[in-house]
Amino acid sequence: MAAPGPGEYFSVGSHVSCLTCLGQRLQGEVVAFDYQSKMLTLKCASSSGKPNLNDVILINLAYVSDVDIINDRTETPPPLASLNVSKLANRARTEKEDKLSQAYAISAGVSVEGQQLFQTIHKTIKDCKWQEKNIIVMDDVVISPPYQVENCKGKEGSALSHVRKIVSMRCMCTAKTLKCTSHVTASIITMRNGRRRT
Known part of the structure; x- marks a missing residue:
């Protein structure tokens, strides 16, 4: 057919x-x-x-x-499942805001590290946004490039401490990944040169 x-x-x-x-x-x-x-x-x-x-x-x-x-189904189909329209609308709005935020960061020239840090923070603290190339968390903490612990500024307190902890953990994970990648790259280079390290 x-x-x-x-x-x-x-x-x-x-x-x-x-x-x-x-x-x-x-x-x-x-x-x-x-x-x-x-x-x-x-x-x-x-x-x-x-x-x-x-x-x-x-x-x-x-x-x-x-x-x-x-x-071919000849009998009447079962009734459609009910949908929570307000929940779906909220989810669509949130997704749209997230995508617009990502697009803003890219158009503002934010580094990949900055974008990744923003995503990491946003997973646990929804109240974060971009202000040019700076990440603003809960309107209390500002993280400026190059997005390290020392770039976290704000009023001393639990919010600043928590954000610094997230940035610190993110930096440690990134450093471990880079170290692992450079070790693998060095191993590949030495193997290509015909030498093998022990």
Whole structure:
């Protein structure tokens, strides 16, 4: 069967198999179908192999050469699960703010280390933002480039102490990674030169 024509649709709960223009065979249960955009949503077995999970695939039928209905669902589909719309809206707003913050940091020329430190702090303290190239935490602590412990300024207290601890831990992790990387690089270089260190 080719992609559906006017008035044709896929019933929710039906099992279909699609052959993409790249020759990939996709098979699963229809979750949703939008005729106008020719988008089909399938629930498939999990690619991770875990039986309690599913993959959800969006397929643009404009790029499908063949669709076979394996099992057409004739009975009424089960009611849709209720959604907490306000929770979803909050999550979308938070994600948007995070992405805008990342985009701002990149456009302001913040170093990769600064961006990574911001992400590390933001995981535990949501109240942090950029002010040019400086990280502002809880409106009390300012971390300026090059984002080391000594670059943490603010009123002495628990907030400053906590932020310094996070920066210190981040610096130690970065130093260990660099040391490990340089050791591996040195080993590779010595092996290429035909010498082997003991």
